[in-house]
Amino acid sequence: MDEEIVVNDLVVRFANVNGTGSASANEMFAKSIFRMGIPVSPKNIFPSNIQGLPTWYEVRISGKGYLGRRAGIDLLVGINPQSLARDVKSVKPGGYFVYDSSKKLYDEYIREDVNYIGIPMIALAMEHYPNPRLQQLFKNIIYVGAVATLLNVDLDVIKEVIAEQFEKKPKLIPPNYNALQLGVDYVKEHYTYPLPIRVEKMDAVGDAIIVDGNTACALGAIYAGATVMAWYPITPSTSIAKAFETYCKKLRIDEETGKKKYAFVQAEDELAAIGMVIGATWNGARAFTATSGPGVSLMNEFIGLSYFAEIPVVLINVERGGPSTGMPTRTQQADIISSAYASHGDTKHVLVFPSTPAECFDLTVVAFDLADRLQTTVMLISDLDLGMNNHMSAPFAWDENRKYDLGKVLSAEDLDNLKTEFGRYNDVDGDAIPYRTIPGTHPTKGSFFTRGTSHDEFAKYSELGEVYLRNVDRLAAKWETAKSLVPKPEVYQEKNTSEYGMLFFGTTAYAAIEAMDLLKENGIDIDSIRVRSFPFHKDVEDFIAAHAKIIVVEQNRDAQFRSLLINELNLDPKRFLSVLNYDGTPITAHTIHAKINQVLNLVPVN
Amino acid sequence: MSYVKPKFHHPSLKPNKVGYNKADYEGVISTLCAGCGHDSISGAIVQACYEISLEPHRLAKLSGIGCSSKTPTYFLSNSHGFNSVHGRMPSITTGANMANRDLIYLGVSGDGDTASIGMGQFVHAIRRNLNMVYIVMNNGCYGLTKGQDSATADFGSISKAGESNPYQGIDLAGLALELNATFVGRSFSGDKNQLVPMIKAAMAHPGFAFLDVISPCVTFNNNKTSTRSYSHVRAHIESTSIFDFVPEQDEIRVDYPEGKSAEVELFDGSKIHLSKLAPDWNPTDRFSAVNRLHEAKSRGQILTGLYYINTESKDLHEMMNTVDTPLNTLQQKDLCPGNSKLQSINKTFR
Ligand SMILES: Cc1ncc(C[n+]2csc(CCOP(=O)(O)OP(=O)(O)O)c2C)c(N)n1
Ligand code: SF4
Ligand SMILES: [Mg+2]
Numbered sequence: 001m002d003e004e005i006v007v008n009d010l011v012v013r014f015a016n017v018n019g020t021g022s023a024s025a026n027e028m029f030a031k032s033i034f035r036m037g038i039p040v041s042p043k044n045i046f047p048s049n050i051q052g053l054p055t056w057y058e059v060r061i062s063g064k065g066y067l068g069r070r071a072g073i074d075l076l077v078g079i080n081p082q083s084l085a086r087d088v089k090s091v092k093p094g095g096y097f098v099y100d101s102s103k104k105l106y107d108e109y110i111r112e113d114v115n116y117i118g119i120p121m122i123a124l125a126m127e128h129y130p131n132p133r134l135q136q137l138f139k140n141i142i143y144v145g146a147v148a149t150l151l152n153v154d155l156d157v158i159k160e161v162i163a164e165q166f167e168k169k170p171k172l173i174p175p176n177y178n179a180l181q182l183g184v185d186y187v188k189e190h191y192t193y194p195l196p197i198r199v200e201k202m203d204a205v206g207d208a209i210i211v212d213g214n215t216a217c218a219l220g221a222i223y224a225g226a227t228v229m230a231w232y233p234i235t236p237s238t239s240i241a242k243a244f245e246t247y248c249k250k251l252r253i254d255e256e257t258g259k260k261k262y263a264f265v266q267a268e269d270e271l272a273a274i275g276m277v278i279g280a281t282w283n284g285a286r287a288f289t290a291t292s293g294p295g296v297s298l299m300n301e302f303i304g305l306s307y308f309a310e311i312p313v314v315l316i317n318v319e320r321g322g323p324s325t326g327m328p329t330r331t332q333q334a335d336i337i338s339s340a341y342a343s344h345g346d347t348k349h350v351l352v353f354p355s356t357p358a359e360c361f362d363l364t365v366v367a368f369d370l371a372d373r374l375q376t377t378v379m380l381i382s383d384l385d386l387g388m389n390n391h392m393s394a395p396f397a398w399d400e401n402r403k404y405d406l407g408k409v410l411s412a413e414d415l416d417n418l419k420t421e422f423g424r425y426n427d428v429d430g431d432a433i434p435y436r437t438i439p440g441t442h443p444t445k446g447s448f449f450t451r452g453t454s455h456d457e458f459a460k461y462s463e464l465g466e467v468y469l470r471n472v473d474r475l476a477a478k479w480e481t482a483k484s485l486v487p488k489p490e491v492y493q494e495k496n497t498s499e500y501g502m503l504f505f506g507t508t509a510y511a512a513i514e515a516m517d518l519l520k521e522n523g524i525d526i527d528s529i530r531v532r533s534f535p536f537h538k539d540v541e542d543f544i545a546a547h548a549k550i551i552v553v554e555q556n557r558d559a560q561f562r563s564l565l566i567n568e569l570n571l572d573p574k575r576f577l578s579v580l581n582y583d584g585t586p587i588t589a590h591t592i593h594a595k596i597n598q599v600l601n602l603v604p605v606n
Numbered sequence: 607m608s609y610v611k612p613k614f615h616h617p618s619l620k621p622n623k624v625g626y627n628k629a630d631y632e633g634v635i636s637t638l639c640a641g642c643g644h645d646s647i648s649g650a651i652v653q654a655c656y657e658i659s660l661e662p663h664r665l666a667k668l669s670g671i672g673c674s675s676k677t678p679t680y681f682l683s684n685s686h687g688f689n690s691v692h693g694r695m696p697s698i699t700t701g702a703n704m705a706n707r708d709l710i711y712l713g714v715s716g717d718g719d720t721a722s723i724g725m726g727q728f729v730h731a732i733r734r735n736l737n738m739v740y741i742v743m744n745n746g747c748y749g750l751t752k753g754q755d756s757a758t759a760d761f762g763s764i765s766k767a768g769e770s771n772p773y774q775g776i777d778l779a780g781l782a783l784e785l786n787a788t789f790v791g792r793s794f795s796g797d798k799n800q801l802v803p804m805i806k807a808a809m810a811h812p813g814f815a816f817l818d819v820i821s822p823c824v825t826f827n828n829n830k831t832s833t834r835s836y837s838h839v840r841a842h843i844e845s846t847s848i849f850d851f852v853p854e855q856d857e858i859r860v861d862y863p864e865g866k867s868a869e870v871e872l873f874d875g876s877k878i879h880l881s882k883l884a885p886d887w888n889p890t891d892r893f894s895a896v897n898r899l900h901e902a903k904s905r906g907q908i909l910t911g912l913y914y915i916n917t918e919s920k921d922l923h924e925m926m927n928t929v930d931t932p933l934n935t936l937q938q939k940d941l942c943p944g945n946s947k948l949q950s951i952n953k954t955f956r
Binding site for chain 1: 661662663664666668678679683684685686687688689690691694696697698699700701702703704705706708709726727730734923926927928929930933934936938940941942943944945947948949951952955956
């Protein structure tokens with residue numbers, strides 16, 4: 001058979017049972033490919049469950065560097081009997097199905113258009129390892145060896161990754177090598193290898209790192225000088241707390257005393273978590289919380305307090321599938337409206353939208369500066385895909401000249417030098433941002449009473465209409481100030497001439513950028529913009545003004561981002577089209593491409 | 607509306623050791639109903655802070671929402687204050703305390719604010735032994751929303767409208783004891799002689815100091831049939847002890863009447879002098895405190911005074927092992943690990 005050889009462009013999926021140790025084997029597989037200099041994008045598709053349910057690990061390998069999800073599975077390793085039927089069905093025609101041939105595969109699982117590769121995984125494991133627990137673990141390594149051989153993955157690289165994985169338990173290295181070899185040898189003896197779909201070493205990774213967004217946020221918070229983290233466990237944000245604690249233990253211990261230069265509080269719920277953040281920032285520390293949709297819903301009352309009493313808060317919202325408990329282990333971008341306008345009354349909140357781990361790091365630092373500068377809640381909007389999956393990313397960097405912007409805080413000396421009476425909510429600079437004082441600063445000056453009730457310039461309670469108006473109108477003016485401080489969008493356009501413009505944010509970027517290339521192959525150039533903040537930067541308005549129609553790509557049912565744009569920028573809804581994806585899986589370039597093609601055909605382009 | 611109180615100095619009032627007059631501890635004029643118990647507690651707080659020579663800016667006062675939670679404006683104008691949201695004062699105080707372990711945190715709450723909407727945060731602040739004074743101004747009702755029964759209203763207490771409360775009341779001091787709070791007492795807004803030294807002792811305590819202060823609501827819950835009315839409380843009050851708090855450097859200058867006297871030394875060398883009125887009770891023995899409380903209750907008495915103090919209290923910072931320097935004073939150079947560390951972290955992700 002004369003088959004076309006496809007190099008470095010495939011999707012491999014592993015179908016496992018969760019809680020069986022497959023995750024680390026699969027990760028070693030992905031890492032090895034990354035080490036071969038080939039861009040990879042692994043995605044963990046896991047249930048909200050600890051043990052026994054189906055879980056998948058999907059690795060997209062793309063020499064061109066496309067990191068979004070791609071539909072169509074080229075090779076599937078199906079070792080979960082529960083999901084076997086579904087798994088066989090999911091392989092693309094002409095693809096490969098690798099299974100555990102220790103038992104015969106039922107006829108019902110046989111498809112004419114799929115190539116079957118049986119490896120007696122558990123039989124080999126039982127033959128070589130007496131301990132049942134080890135049999136399970138080594139079965140995973142056996143299939144890694146087999147698949148690696150089928151796909152031409154460099155064995156030495158895998159061995160290097162294994163050696164690093166077990167650095168602290170070197171005794172485990174030889175048996176793992178041994179298991180790996182069992183898989184390798186079985187393939188070599190029984191099949192033609194490598195398959196026509198395969199990988200080959202390249203140099204397309206450079207100095208990139210591969211890491212998850214939650215780790216990046218945690219590191220960003222440490223570098224930004226956060227000393228208090230208060231949180232309550234919820235998928236997919238929990239690993240931010242875990243990483244914050246892990247890295248604080250390495251980076252934030254006082255050398256002399258061994259004491260901690262941070263407070264890490266697991267709160268009783270999300271209300272308490274954000275309350276603690278507000279208390280800490282009110283008292284002059286940098287503090288933050290991390291949560292997901294249900295947690296943000298609970299935090300609403302406090303978010304309003306932060307807005308109205310003007311207290312900095314950094315809140316990382318790692319979105320998951322909503323509404324309600326929704327799909328706790330699936331991804332969405334469906335908390336846009338509820339974040340932008342969280343809490344009752346007239347409120348608006350600053351949002352930043354990272355799309356890569358490096359940007360999670362950078363924008364977390366930015367979020368702290370913005371929260372202190374603007375004295376309000378700033379939310380970093382991430383999602384499960386970005387937060388929990390490993391992404392190839394630019395490395396983290398810290399500019400040693402960067403100084404924290406702690407905003408307008410008066411010291412004792414400042415208070416002594418004041419020529420007029422201190423007014424906590426007095427707009428002395430004309431940017432609508434008042435000065436604040438931290439408790440304990442000065443024995444006789446600068447104390448004030450913080451409250452969520454209506455207050456005048458001197459923080460005194462007042463329900464007078466005119467006093468209230470002065471205050472809320474100043475808050476609206478502060479919002480205008482925010483527009484000049486928030487991160488700029490990224491624009492991807494050489495000519496800026498297309499009639500249609502594409503707009504997206506967050507993790508949609510991966511697929512959107514790839515879709516732009518697909519469109520280019522069809523001879524269609526489409527200008528694009530990636531929004532990085534709310535309020536919208538002036539450049540976003542300009543981009544929209546320069547295009548007759550805007551296609552907003554987002555991952556929710558109700559086109560929330562589109563609504564936000566129309567509402568905030570007062571634009572004609574007819575100019576806005578949507579590409580939506582909200583089944584809980586990351587959007588693909590194909591989805592965007594198909595939809596845009598459809599749109600462009602319906603409406604002729606001049 | 608709030609008014610600034612005219613501050614005139616009575617010639618007989620001397621400044622305290624840190625040079626402040628009593629007026630320096632006052633707040634704006636109260637807008638609570640005339641005769642409200644809460645105002646008496648505010649007065650006791652002013653008196654206590656003046657007497658222990660606290661510098662007002664070394665204290666932060668925090669509250670939730672309710673008539674009781676409004677009171678922080680009526681005392682200590684020179685302290686930073688925070689009137690937060692209903693039932694959430696403990697979390698705000700926790701965060702504030704994490705940021706700066708060196709201030710004194712005075713939390714004020716109501717029985718609605720604590721025993722209903724804020725119950726979760728209250729018990730968790732106890733669990734963490736947060737270093738704070740937590741005062742509940744307990745009137746058995748929701749004053750600010752016009753007199754509904756609160757969760758601390760006694761079973762069978764008859765409201766102004768003549769209805770008998772069918773639910774068991776939550777005894778917050780009993781609950782605090784049960785949860786191993788390290789300082790627990792109950793007092794009465796009308797008993798300044800007891801309340802002032804109790805507040806002083808609570809401030810000296812290095813952990814969670816809980817004071818449940820019965821504080822009649824004259825407008826909605828002061829009918830004779832209510833167990834939180836002035837008349838009922840006065841008729842049923844019973845004390846654990848006659849009580850005084852002696853700051854570290856002060857000389858002992860109190861004469862105690864008959865009875866067994868006891869002395870409890872606090873961590874900073876301050877002392878609590880007690881003249882015990884019940885021989886079977888020991889303020890450092892939690893079981894005897896629990897028993898004493900139940901026993902008084904069964905007799906229909908309202909037991910006031912210090913119930914329990916744990917002199918080996920370790921607060922949240924000690925449990926967490928945070929640095930002695932307040933976290934809010936650490937600078938960028940203390941906190942930011944720098945780029946070379948980051949580059950070695952990058953290596954672990956390749
Ligand atoms: C979330 C929320 N729910 C309800 C209220 C209305 N509310 C204000 S004060 C209060 C009860 C206060 O009772 P308590 O704490 O006993 O204080 P008191 O007025 O009796 O001193 C309630 C229910 C509110 N402010 N916030
Ligand atoms: S309503 Fe009751 S609790 Fe409120 S101020 Fe009046 S007397 Fe006090
Ligand atoms: Mg009350």
